[in-house]
Amino acid sequence: MGEFELIRRYFAPMAKATKPALDGSGLLLGVGDDCAIQRVPANQDLVFSVDTLVEGVHFPLGYCPRFLGWRALAVAVSDLAAMGAQPVCFTLALTLPAADEAWLEGFAAGLAEAGQQFGIVLAGGDTTRGPLTLSLQVHGTVPQGQALRRDGAREGDLVCVSGQLGDAGAALEFLYDTAPATDAASLLQRYHCPQPRLELGIALRSMASAAIDISDGLHADLLHILRASGVGATIDLAALPLSPALRRIKGGAAAGFALQSGDDYELCVTVPEQRWAAASRELQQQLTVIGQVQQEPGLRLNADAGMVYSQRPGFDHFSIT
Structure with missing residues (x-):
């Protein structure tokens, strides 16, 4: 042919x-x-x-x-x-x-x-x-003029994410499993069939100050927003939205997967507090507040005892290791 x-x-x-x-x-x-x-x-x-x-x-x-x-x-x-x-x-x-x-x-x-x-x-x-x-x-x-960008985050904005994080990254170890258990199958579905948050992105045009999709991991992609905007942030790892399947499979390491593994294709956005307060309940329910933007550059992580994670950002095509 x-x-x-x-x-x-x-x-x-x-x-x-x-x-x-x-x-x-x-x-x-x-x-x-x-x-x-x-x-x-x-x-x-x-x-x-x-x-x-x-x-x-x-x-x-x-x-x-x-x-x-x-x-x-x-x-x-x-x-x-x-x-x-x-x-x-x-x-x-x-x-x-x-x-x-x-x-x-x-x-x-x-x-x-x-x-x-x-x-x-x-x-x-x-x-x-x-x-x-x-x-x-x-x-x-x-x-015209309403596209969401990475460079609009300002001190005091809330850092929010959509959906649940870490499932697709955790699914990688089950890709060749011919008969995955229920929890593994749930993770694999997130890897095989990601769902772009199109309707949510459109709804956020008048609400978010900055946005990015989470492709290389929350840590790496949030850093893109912070650097483009000239600000920093602190996020609470205990606030990261995790699926029950990920918690059962990864235990104390679940938050680490949510922080660093890629392929989630959820949205990470920053939202001014007054806009968050004025947003509809329906829109708020599609997002989880995980931290706040600060003037000091860099990304700081608050973690509970027993959480297993790395400070290293996520996927990079040209990383040496």
């Missing part, structure tokens, strides 16, 4: 199937031409991001292609959620060792399922031969 047959069979139908749901989105031309065409509506800003996933680095060797299709798009769309953007379209550059039909069917199915759930359509891309690598660029829109 050649390159163009591969595109025609597995990816062109996906783009056509999701296009009707995007009428009025601004995508004028998608798969099948030299370029896609997107029209940005008046008073909207274009928000875009690119992610590259490499086999053996970002996902395991021999990883299930259906899970990979979902994860690849979820990881990229999570960046849109962190900016408070509405997804529109994405492009895919896919490098394959071979045109394996069974692999392509599973991958395309996972990608299509994710695209339909996230409301984002495949607009184009490229395929080539080589080590398994995926690069996805996602486009979204946000009302």
